[in-house]
Amino acid sequence: MNTSLWIAVRALRARRGALLLTVLAVALATATALTVPLVSRQVERGAQDAAQVFDLLVAAPGSPTQALTSSLFYLDAPNGNLPASVYEDLRTSPGTRRAVPIGLGDNHLGFPIVGTSTAFFDQRIKPKDPPYFRVAQGRIFGTEHEVVAGARAAQEAGLRLGSTFKGSHGLEEAEHPEDEATHEGTYRVVGILQPTGGPVDRALLTPIETIWEAHGQVAPASRQVTAVLYTSEQLAGIYTTVQRINAGGKAMAVLPGQVFAQARDVLAQGQAAYAGLSLLVLGIAALTVWLGVHAATLERQRTVALLRALGAGRPTVFGLVLTETLLTVTVGVLLGLGLALLVSGTGGQILGSRLGFILPAPQLTWPLALRAMALIPLGLLAALPPAIGAARLSPLRYL
Structure with a gap:
């Protein structure tokens, strides 16, 4: 483990409470963005399976x-x-x-x-x-x-x-x-x-x-x-x-296939609107990441000043802030993916019992996964201003 990563892990451990809140916000945003598309796909596949024995x-x-x-x-x-x-x-x-x-x-x-x-x-x-x-x-x-x-x-x-x-x-x-x-x-x-x-x-x-x-x-x-x-x-x-x-x-x-295709078109329109809402939720999560990183930067100004005094260059401090953000957002996204699969699987069972047929297990496709993973570059982008501010901090100010 290199020095920047080790310092980042130690810093995150020191801020467990704030870290937990940020990870939870990212996870909930990820799950929100994925649950409805996953359940919609389950219903579509289950309905097609039920109609496959006749033409x-x-x-x-x-x-x-x-x-x-x-x-x-x-x-x-x-x-x-x-x-x-x-x-x-x-x-x-x-x-x-x-x-x-x-x-x-x-x-x-x-x-x-x-x-x-x-x-x-x-x-x-x-x-x-x-x-x-x-x-x-x-x-x-x-x-x-x-x-x-x-x-x-x-x-x-x-x-x-x-x-x-x-x-x-x-x-x-x-x-x-x-x-x-x-x-x-x-x-x-x-x-x-x-x-x-x-x-x-x-x-x-x-x-x-x-x-x-x-x-x-x-x-x-x-x-x-x-x-x-x-x-x-x-x-x-x-x-x-x-x-x-x-x-x-x-x-x-x-023809059942035509009816399902029409229903898919209607669902696609609804999912397009939901995708826009998902982007808004992901944006709010990115804002939460920015607030977390900004608050952490203010808290550790003395630590950053000490690192600068010990010889750490501005690129090292800049990379440290981004590394912390990358770890936080990645853990949140992975937790959100698991939460989305859990919620859609449970919701699919409940919905299937009401509809009268079993819905297949949710399938996480690459397009959906990439939609959630877009939060990682969004989080890094949100962390840029605090990272730049930390890198520009003068060590003489707090020493």
């Missing part, structure tokens, strides 16, 4: 984002319903690999009861991959009112194989039990899915015929579905289906 969502005309959040994430009310004939046409169309009906409208203890078909359990990320949704206990439903419960729904609702319950009308649990409008039929759990980390972990899956019966849609002409998850044999077939569906006017074809 196209067909829903009632309206908001594409609402169609996706309702029929895929079970977080919103659907745009409306489609005639079941739309599902049948998609299922029997040439080039269709898989068409999966989705029927919503009921819940149990706040967990959505999702009407679908056995084709739901054959969804795969790639054609040769194993099924994405696999049964951990029991079996797939076979008849009406049988239920395959998602892992989280089974755990939190206390459902086991053979458990029975009644469905309640609506997408959310009523605030007061006396207001709950239940259906006549009784559901029985015959299977529990393996955890996937996606929204299906919260779902209670049952044959679509159960939903039709519960809502009095006995006649084929009266039957409706909320949406259809569609996968084509060929990539070109997806775009052909999009054009055909949207041209008909009865339904709306939604």
Whole structure:
């Protein structure tokens, strides 16, 4: 360890209180600049992972984002319903690999009861991959009112194989039990899915015929579905289906990738404003560094004068002040990086539990890291005036 670094470390140890405050200010500024972008990226990646098992969502005309959040994430009310004939046409169309009906409208203890078909359990990320949704206990439903419960729904609702319950009308649990409008039929759990980390972990899956019966849609002409998850044999077939569906006017074809891209653009605008705020916070942290260095310079004027008297040149004193600042800011930035990862990881878990799907661990990219590390040259820049003042200090003034 060279002399300047040794003296700088000893000087910082002598000013532990002021050092702690400066490091804390730098760490908080760094964490503030990084936390929101990290969490935003977690949400984006988690949502894309949850939508990767199908190519196209067909829903009632309206908001594409609402169609996706309702029929895929079970977080919103659907745009409306489609005639079941739309599902049948998609299922029997040439080039269709898989068409999966989705029927919503009921819940149990706040967990959505999702009407679908056995084709739901054959969804795969790639054609040769194993099924994405696999049964951990029991079996797939076979008849009406049988239920395959998602892992989280089974755990939190206390459902086991053979458990029975009644469905309640609506997408959310009523605030007061006396207001709950239940259906006549009784559901029985015959299977529990393996955890996937996606929204299906919260779902209670049952044959679509159960939903039709519960809502009095006995006649084929009266039957409706909320949406259809569609996968084509060929990539070109997806775009052909999009054009055909949207041209008909009865339904709306939604490409999840396009919805996520639009959401990313909106997030990018918000993050641009947040980046400006982050620069302001980093500037305030740099000002804090300047105040700390300036106060320390005033405190150690006698020490600096003694160093000058012992033969230390102005460059040595100048370098000493900058070295102290470099150590202080670097420790603060590293602590802030760790704090940002900790906060975004914890916040991601809390947010994921509310959204209904697991968010991946935060990833610190180089652009974000460089944004935080910009505080190091800012801190050194803020330390220049005190460093110059210390270097110009006459040793005769305090000796």
